[in-house]
Amino acid sequence: MTTVSTPPNDADHLETLDRDLHRFSHLESANQYVARPMIGLGISLAFIVLAGLGAMMFFGGDQHTMVVVAAAIFGAYMAINIGANDVANNMGPAVGANALTMGGAIAIAAIFESAGALIAGGDVVSTIAKGIVTPESMETAEVFIWAMLAALLSSALWVNLATWVGAPVSTTHSVVGGVMGAGIAAAGFAAVNWSKMTAIAASWVISPVLGGVIAALFLWFIKSNIIYRTDKIAAARKWVPVLVGIMAGTFAAYLALKGLKHLMRISLGTALLIGLVVAVVTWVGMIPVIRKQSEGLENRNRSLKVLFGIPLVVSAALLSFAHGANDVANAVGPLAAIVQASQSGDFTHAVSIPTWVMVIGAFGISFGLFLFGPKLIRMVGSQITKLNPMRAYCVALSAAITVIVASWLGLPVSSTHIAVGGVFGVGFFREWDAERRLRLARVNMPDETRIAPEERRRRKLVRRSHFMTIIAAWVITVPAAATMSAVIFFGIQSMIG
Template structure:
């Protein structure tokens, strides 16, 4: 063997060794990433507990409140990991936002919504499910709320792990119901409220899907299937953006300004209508200028929907933070009040530090664990582009407004994911309709085998069945888990 051959073999051996170390480094980084996220989450929970202890000092039942604060932080982390995906998933799936951009926008808007507009539904979450007076003593009420927090957090954590976007609202509701039954029997539960929530299992996704499908039909029939797509877009895109602006304005006037001024539904709708018309008029020259030089094809239309989609995702995150922070801090606020004052039947006041726990927990949960569900909602149920994703966002806003007007307790998770399903199933129906039409014109070119027709389904049935099953069992699963936890806590305390 010559010296040159020996050097070559030595370099090849060195390259293989370096490749092994490189693969080991990649594998180690891959394995450690979840561990790092879990570690940071654990630090956040511990810091929350320490902060609560320092803030409360040596007050009555401070240890109980510290434990409850840690549970509230854990619940908020899980809300960020699971629920926020519903708002950002469509925008990321449509490539209108990168994952990093989506997380940055959601963190800012979720926190702003929670701190500026959150808190109006906390009393409902804490006391609208069970009758507090049936608990007997403040201690029983505190253990029930703790059980509800822990069971809901554990269930949402499990759902996130298996990749199912579930309703955190329903998780907390189930937890409160289960603990209430374990503490005081079935008579402690407000069954009409639970009946309305059970009805929302059907109403939320069906309404969200129907509205999303209707807007996609409008876009296809009035823009995509027109001979001159750009000219049609110049007419209809400003109208659609105006509808979005009006809807969100009405929603934010109704929900987002409640700490400053109380606005009723008719006034909110009037405000939304005025702003919607103004935005429509402003967007006419903007879209005309933006569409100049665009080719007459579907790909060009994506440009016109990109920015409105990003804005709608940001506004949805603000609205989500304003409403769903209650899922984390509602029972916590009830525990704080019952522990410090001994009263658990009066109206609940929400300390600012409790709202901060909810806001920061949601943000941390999104940043650490949110990408998994964002990818699933945005790209694994059905293929989304900016037009389809815009229909989902618009559907979510309109459905929440209609539900608030009708007094229906709907789930933002079910509405958004139902919108994604609605878009996908409408595309399937539309594709079948076009195939039937083409078969009548050219039957020899459109005879697909049954296997090929199944392959062409545009909604993944496995995800559909998993998500529906998770939705159905959320309330009973959280209730059973909460009841068991309450019995264990009560036995340990006794």
């Protein structure tokens, strides 16, 4: 019996082709997903190599060329890690509140971080970061150079590890720990300024608590005077211009005090006066703007988000500018000290940061943000607690106010601790406020509709796992960086000894 085979029709051919193409598209997507981390690592490595080659060009025939090249490589590595970890504090709230897209946040941060570093970055830094170790305790310039190399590499490694586990840590404290560990390894415990270290340890507690309290107070004010009012739009027309004015004045004082201190000398009183003038002018100017923006808005909470969007974007940009101006020294301060010690042998006086060194810091921070920043931006912006424009506004404003208060009190604080503390403050206030409102409503609530205690605990508004991870990372930053730095210093000594 002969079997007659019927040829497949066009529909069968097309269906098979679609399936094959679908498989190929999945394969291509998977390949891109796997290759993405490698691309970031490749670009980072290329930048680090370019930094080393640039240092070699500047110090071609010098006997200490290889030391400077190694320092430039470590400085570029540290700058990339600062961009990956620290910048999330400025952009996270705006992204979490959907006032900025991830791409927009990265673009704004890259521009303003670089501008802050190059325009208002530190022209002069101490040879030993933050005065942790007395320069006279170092026996020779060579010992000092090895100590700075160890401090730079250890702090970069620690920030890199913290970014990998998803913990926003203080790069300032990482550098402090690195310098302390190398100083102890090089000259003993007597070389460390322990009173300074005590003040820094106190700031671990003071700065996040102060940032959280200020953020919670502003959120309480917004809820009491706008959100819980019967006519929310009328209340917003009255208070939003005031709040925007406070933000503008605070950031004007913040930038005058911190971001522009290397261009001109400004006292705290002068900075506050500048802030007051800017606050009043902004408040008056925003009254007609908010009135026009609020026309036709529905009387509900969602409508209020529109009014806080632009101030939140501006605050993120200004925070990035000030961060670039201040924290670039964490990446390039030790590098500049090594360059000066290598050239002149002087390591006991203040050191000027050359332009090429500042460029390494500025571009390294931008590359780190662009390639690896989204992970921590998402952590700060949405994974600790849910943010909207009003809550994110409170976080940004508390960061600026806390820095000003800390400067007035003379406390060394971390912008990372303040911003993340502000996020925690907003989240814990929301938990307290929700519990308070539930207690008030419970009187009229039937027994069968009441929420069980176990369910209420499950509905906590701050993720406790992230809270504990971040607190643990903060506590061990200085000792971990110090231990790594001491080990690296002894390793360098053994290799050259």
